[in-house]
Amino acid sequence: MIEGAYAAFAAGDIASIMEIWTDDFVWHIAGEHPLAVDHEGKEAAAAFLDGVVQQTGGTFRAELQNVLADDPNAYSLHKSTATRDGEEIEAWEVLGYAIRDGKVAEIWSFAFDQSLANRMLG
Numbered sequence: 001m002i003e004g005a006y007a008a009f010a011a012g013d014i015a016s017i018m019e020i021w022t023d024d025f026v027w028h029i030a031g032e033h034p035l036a037v038d039h040e041g042k043e044a045a046a047a048f049l050d051g052v053v054q055q056t057g058g059t060f061r062a063e064l065q066n067v068l069a070d071d072p073n074a075y076s077l078h079k080s081t082a083t084r085d086g087e088e089i090e091a092w093e094v095l096g097y098a099i100r101d102g103k104v105a106e107i108w109s110f111a112f113d114q115s116l117a118n119r120m121l122g
Contacts, residue, residue, distance in 0.1 A: 001104070002076050002097065006064040014049055018042045022105045029109050033122040055121050056082035062093075072099045082120050091116040 001020050008016040027039040027048060035055065039048040052060050060082040068075045074097040081090050091111060098106040111117035 002067050002069070002074055003064060005104075006062060006076070006078070009049065009062060014046050017049070018046055020104050021045065022100055022103045025103075025105060027107045027109070031111065031114055031118050031121070033118045033120075035121050036118075052121065056084060059083040060120075069097075069099075073097065074099060080117075080120065084120055084122075087119075089116055089120045091120055093117070 005017045005020060008014070021042050023042070025040075025042050025045055027045045029036050029039065029048065033055075035048055035051045039045045060080065062078045062080050065077040065079060067077075076095045076097070077092070078095070079090060079092055081088070083089070091113060093112065094110045096108040096110065097104050
C-alpha cells in the first residue's frame, strides 16, 4: 500500500493516494514553512501534496528507501530532492503511519534535518 502511494505520487496520481486514506485522515507536518500544519481530511492532505509540488516548481521527488510495517503501524524512509531558488536540496525523512481498517488514518512526518525541509518547502 505504501509503496503504491509513493509510485502514485511520482506519477502525479493523487486520486489513487486518496483511496488509501480514511475519511478522517490527518497528516501532521512539522517545521517552519507555509505547509507546516496538521492537514485534516483527504482534500486538505491532497492540497498539501499539491503545495509540495508548487513550492518546488515541480522538482520535488521522494525516493522510497525502505518500508517497515506491522499492524497497526508502518514507517517509510525516503530521500527527498528538489530545486529551490536554484539550489539543489536533498533531505531525508521518515513517515510514521497509523493504519486502521486497512487504510491510513494518520501520517507523521519526521525530517532528519528540519532546516533542510524548511528550505525545501519554505
